Amino acid sequence: MLNDSGPESVGLGAPNRNNFILAPGAPGIYSLRTARMFDFEVEPTVSTKVVCHDFGRPQQLTSARVIVVRVLDVNEFQPEFSRRVYIGRVPENAPAGIEVLTTTATDRDRGAALHYFFAPPPPQQQQQQMGSGTSGSSSSGWSRSNSGAGDEPGGADKIGVNKYFVMEPETGIIRTSQVSTTGGT
Numbered sequence: 630m631l632n633d634s635g636p637e638s639v640g641l642g643a644p645n646r647n648n649f650i651l652a653p654g655a656p657g658i659y660s661l662r663t664a665r666m667f668d669f670e671v672e673p674t675v676s677t678k679v680v681c682h683d684f685g686r687p688q689q690l691t692s693a694r695v696i697v698v699r700v701l702d703v704n705e706f707q708p709e710f711s712r713r714v715y716i717g718r719v720p721e722n723a724p725a726g727i728e729v730l731t732t733t734a735t736d737r738d739r740g741a742a743l744h745y746f747f748a749p750p751p752p753q754q755q756q757q758q759m760g761s762g763t764s765g766s767s768s769s770g771w772s773r774s775n776s777g778a779g780d781e782p783g784g785a786d787k788i789g790v791n792k793y794f795v796m797e798p799e800t801g802i803i804r805t806s807q808v809s810t811t812g813g814t
Contacts, residue, residue, distance in 0.1 A: 639651060648675055649677045650662045661677075667700045669703070669739065670739050674697055677695070678693055678695050679693065681693070702740070706737040706738050707736075708734040708736045708741070709735055710733070711732075711734065717730035717803065725806065726805060727804060729794065731802045732803065734801065744799070745796050745798050745799075747794070793805065795807075
């Protein structure tokens, strides 16, 4: 707020004069508004200078302040896998826990932390399995649980969606599971 007895001039100085608009409000009060959209990945901070002059006599006085605006990051991009299809192989009679393959994905959002997990089978596959009298499991390796944990991210892993494989959430490495293939799940 300006409270000088004389008239004043307020404006934006360099740098980045075109990024913001200084809009007058009530007498002596100004609002700094954005003049364009900002992208966190390109410029996480943007600055401008606000300059104020009075027209006093015998001497004009000037004051300036640099305003730094932090651009907030929003999740704009979905993760993208490095391959469209992953194919893994497991040797016959291999011990449990052997690495089958590694899935890799990237996220164009700066600093995004990725978490890998198995997704449940499509609903039509679940219904086919349920209707076939197999109690939700089949030779495909998918199993179903009524725990309700599948609604959370990573919940599919927790309920044993795929009983023959496990996935490391931080790395995307898929390994054979420690489950016995004889007598139960």
